[in-house]
Amino acid sequence: GNSVTQMEGPVTLSEEAFLTINCTYTATGYPSLFWYVQYPGEGLQLLLKATKADDKGSNKGFEATYRKETTSFHLEKGSVQVSDSAVYFCAPLGQGAQKLVFGQGTRLTINP
Amino acid sequence: GAVVSQHPSWVICKSGTSVKIECRSLDFQATTMFWYRQFPKQSLMLMATSNEGSKATYEQGVEKDKFLINHASLTLSTLTVTSAHPEDSSFYICSASTQGLATPYGNSPLHFGNGTRLTVT
Numbered sequence: 001g002n003s004v005t006q007m008e009g010p011v012t013l014s015e016e017a018f019l020t021i022n023c024t025y026t027a028t029g030y031p032s033l034f035w036y037v038q039y040p041g042e043g044l045q046l047l048l049k050a051t052k053a054d055d056k057g058s059n060k061g062f063e064a065t066y067r068k069e070t071t072s073f074h075l076e077k078g079s080v081q082v083s084d085s086a087v088y089f090c091a092p093l094g095q096g097a098q099k100l101v102f103g104q105g106t107r108l109t110i111n112p
Numbered sequence: 113g114a115v116v117s118q119h120p121s122w123v124i125c126k127s128g129t130s131v132k133i134e135c136r137s138l139d140f141q142a143t144t145m146f147w148y149r150q151f152p153k154q155s156l157m158l159m160a161t162s163n164e165g166s167k168a169t170y171e172q173g174v175e176k177d178k179f180l181i182n183h184a185s186l187t188l189s190t191l192t193v194t195s196a197h198p199e200d201s202s203f204y205i206c207s208a209s210t211q212g213l214a215t216p217y218g219n220s221p222l223h224f225g226n227g228t229r230l231t232v233t
Binding site: 034041049093099104107 | 116118144146153154155156158161205207209211220221222224225226227229
């Protein structure tokens with residue numbers, strides 16, 4: 001089955017710092033890759049996705065590139081804001097599958 | 113589009129009682145819904161897959177007699193925690209599958225409710 005390893009948190013940065021959250025996955029075939037974000041006390045929201053190798057997903061200043069050769073989908077943002085404080089989850093979804101398997105999540109705190 | 117409503121958002125109950133949590137897809141039909149459990153500062157653990165009109169499929173280690181799931185219609189799935197105990201206190205999140213649906217519903221394979229925080233005293 002699919003599995004994912006995420007950078008351990010918590011991660012604490014100052015506003016305007018550069019962010020990288022590492023994610024590597026194990027999956028059969030050609031999965032789609034997702035980053036979800038969970039704000040305090042809420043469910044998960046899709047942040048970005050990539051459906052094939054070398055695709056770059058982007059949203060709200062965040063980016064992640066589907067690297068099949070390294071089975072990675074690292075999340076980056078050039079300049080973080082306090083409002084980016086949340087928990088971030090990486091998840092692969094195998095072809096034809098419906099169940100999303102989440103990484104352990106990375107808690108991000110941005111200080112003003 | 114693809115709004116999932118989960119109710120209640122929080123509930124406190126006494127040990128030994130049962131609690132029902134509802135998950136509704138408001139603007140689309142969801143033949144498949146998923147129930148997750150999240151402990152503090154931990155990831156989401158998939159509990160079960162709920163299919164409309166059939167029995168739920170539970171993940172290994174999840175007690176199906178304790179966590180009753182009913183998916184009676186294409187827009188509603190319920191999770192009932194029976195005879196709740198303090199160790200059942202957790203954050204429960206439902207999600208509805210939009211696989212196969214046209215965008216914008218299909219932009220994400222899952223759409224999540226806002227979760228229910230259950231506290232058993």
